Amino acid sequence: MLSSVRPVATTAVDDDRTPLHHTPAADGPAGCQSDRSPPHFLSDPMQRDELLRLLLDRRGAILGYIGTILADRDAAEDVFQETLIRADAEGVRFDHAGHAMAWVRGTARNLALNEARKAHRRSVVLDEGVLDLLDRTWAAGDGTGDREELDRLEACLERLGPTARTLVRLRFAEGLDGTAIAVRVGKTAAAVHTSFSRIYKALAACMQGQPA
Amino acid sequence: MSHDPLPLPASRDALAEDAELLLSGAADAAVAGRLSAVLAADGEARERFVALARLHGHLGEVGRRGAAGEPGTARILATEFPGEAPAPALRVVPRPRRWLGLAAATAAILALGLAVLSLAIVGQRTRELVPTVAVTNGGDVLRNGRLIPLARGLRLRAGDRVSVPVGAHLAIAFAGGRCEIGGASEAVVEATDRVHGRVVLASGSMSADVAGGDLFAVRTPDATIRLSDAAATIGVAARRTQVVVMRGAVEVATLDGAARTIGAGASWTSATLTEVATR
Numbered sequence: 001m002l003s004s005v006r007p008v009a010t011t012a013v014d015d016d017r018t019p020l021h022h023t024p025a026a027d028g029p030a031g032c033q034s035d036r037s038p039p040h041f042l043s044d045p046m047q048r049d050e051l052l053r054l055l056l057d058r059r060g061a062i063l064g065y066i067g068t069i070l071a072d073r074d075a076a077e078d079v080f081q082e083t084l085i086r087a088d089a090e091g092v093r094f095d096h097a098g099h100a101m102a103w104v105r106g107t108a109r110n111l112a113l114n115e116a117r118k119a120h121r122r123s124v125v126l127d128e129g130v131l132d133l134l135d136r137t138w139a140a141g142d143g144t145g146d147r148e149e150l151d152r153l154e155a156c157l158e159r160l161g162p163t164a165r166t167l168v169r170l171r172f173a174e175g176l177d178g179t180a181i182a183v184r185v186g187k188t189a190a191a192v193h194t195s196f197s198r199i200y201k202a203l204a205a206c207m208q209g210q211p212a
Numbered sequence: 213m214s215h216d217p218l219p220l221p222a223s224r225d226a227l228a229e230d231a232e233l234l235l236s237g238a239a240d241a242a243v244a245g246r247l248s249a250v251l252a253a254d255g256e257a258r259e260r261f262v263a264l265a266r267l268h269g270h271l272g273e274v275g276r277r278g279a280a281g282e283p284g285t286a287r288i289l290a291t292e293f294p295g296e297a298p299a300p301a302l303r304v305v306p307r308p309r310r311w312l313g314l315a316a317a318t319a320a321i322l323a324l325g326l327a328v329l330s331l332a333i334v335g336q337r338t339r340e341l342v343p344t345v346a347v348t349n350g351g352d353v354l355r356n357g358r359l360i361p362l363a364r365g366l367r368l369r370a371g372d373r374v375s376v377p378v379g380a381h382l383a384i385a386f387a388g389g390r391c392e393i394g395g396a397s398e399a400v401v402e403a404t405d406r407v408h409g410r411v412v413l414a415s416g417s418m419s420a421d422v423a424g425g426d427l428f429a430v431r432t433p434d435a436t437i438r439l440s441d442a443a444a445t446i447g448v449a450a451r452r453t454q455v456v457v458m459r460g461a462v463e464v465a466t467l468d469g470a471a472r473t474i475g476a477g478a479s480w481t482s483a484t485l486t487e488v489a490t491r
Contacts (some may be wrong), residue, residue, distance in 0.1 A: 064269020071237030077369050081342045123241040127248040137262040153270050159218035162291040169289040172275025175356050178238050197228035198220040200264050206218055
């Protein structure tokens with residue numbers, strides 16, 4: 001169990017809401033090229049496996065987090081995979097899921113910011129101070145695995161009309177951007193983006209059991 | 213199950229619109245700046261933004277499942293937009309296909325089984341956290357409409373369609389095990405939630421060797437094969453599935469919901485359509 005692992009932090013990681021970039025592995029410059037030695041190592045491979053399962057169980061949420069910095073899905077997937085590999089390679093100890101997710105966000109954030117810089121997209125990323133504030137909100141959802149949310153989301157998607165579902169398919173299954181979707185459905189790109197904002201609102205309200 | 217339709221809100225919402233632009237990569241510096249200002253000042257806006265971003269991430273997972281053909285998800289997304297233009301054709305060069313009969317598939321999966329056994333004997337299983345190409349001598353990956361040649365070290369991701377031509381083979385290392393895909397095979401990497409690896413074998417043959425408590429599942433047109441601490445070969449020809457278990461035991465679930473456990477040394481072949489119809 002993750003909860004049975006002794007806390008080992010060399011810097012303060014006191015609760016789930018601790019800003020993730022305060023975790024040791026994320027203290028280095030962007031890209032996580034920290035010159036500090038890795039904090040601590042798991043000696044029990046089962047505990048390591050449990051960490052990896054935790055991250056895979058929250059893959060959608062983690063990709064959602066990365067997506068706030070790096071909209072390109074391929075690049076976001078690369079960041080997720082790299083984060084997973086670092087979690088295993090560094091074997092950082094966590095005393096509960098909140099610590100693990102904070103570490104993941106810190107590592108993913110640095111990697112994503114580095115990618116955004118390389119892609120000359122840094123100017124379209126939210127301010128770092130805002131990302132700090134958002135991290136606290138993200139931490140509040142760390143106890144929820146993807147499965148529960150995906151089940152609710154699919155139930156809500158079924159209730160969407162065919163036009164909205166087609167837009168979801170084109171964006172998320174076929175990987176088209178707003179401009180390409182606009183060509184496919186004969187709308188302007190602006191209209192497509194407005195439609196998506198309404199779809200998100202309706203789905204978010206549905207998942208919370210509220211009217212849109 | 214019937215549901216009330218979900219209406220879209222009629223009013224516009226500046227935060228949701230800016231969030232959509234940011235999350236879809238269509239934001240410019242002005243949008244990012246405007247969003248930063250709102251989020252810095254308003255805790256409720258931060259909660260709404262994070263909820264939208266989580267939703268965006270989960271929609272990505274739903275889309276990947278739909279693209280991989282997961283039945284329930286694909287059905288939800290199987291919609292048509294009135295007047296929707298057809299998708300532009302992918303510029304994929306078709307390769308000559310050689311349709312294997314079940315006998316040929318059996319021979320192929322037995323050969324793959326031997327390969328897996330020898331891998332286990334010499335202890336060459338690697339432990340990759342993401343599915344990674346370990347050995348290849350030809351073939352390619354179709355990813356987002358682009359063909360990428362298979363190469364050692366290439367990390368595969370959910371939604372990738374792998375094609376291994378006749379005469380070639382491919383070994384993929386993943387968390388807890390390794391799988392081999394034989395020549396004349398087509399496979400799709402599915403989303404890796406809950407289990408470390410899941411592959412759709414559309415045609416051809418493959419083998420998998422999974423250690424310890426790790427899980428690996430192979431979905432074929434008429435069955436789902438789940439392995440944990442087991443090794444098996446799986447072949448698909450003419451929409452029939454054949455499973456040969458080399459080590460441990462695997463669970464085979466058919467489309468009618470029936471599940472059975474196949475032990476080491478045993479094999480299982482799915483019923484033909486005629487056999488199913490006469491039951």
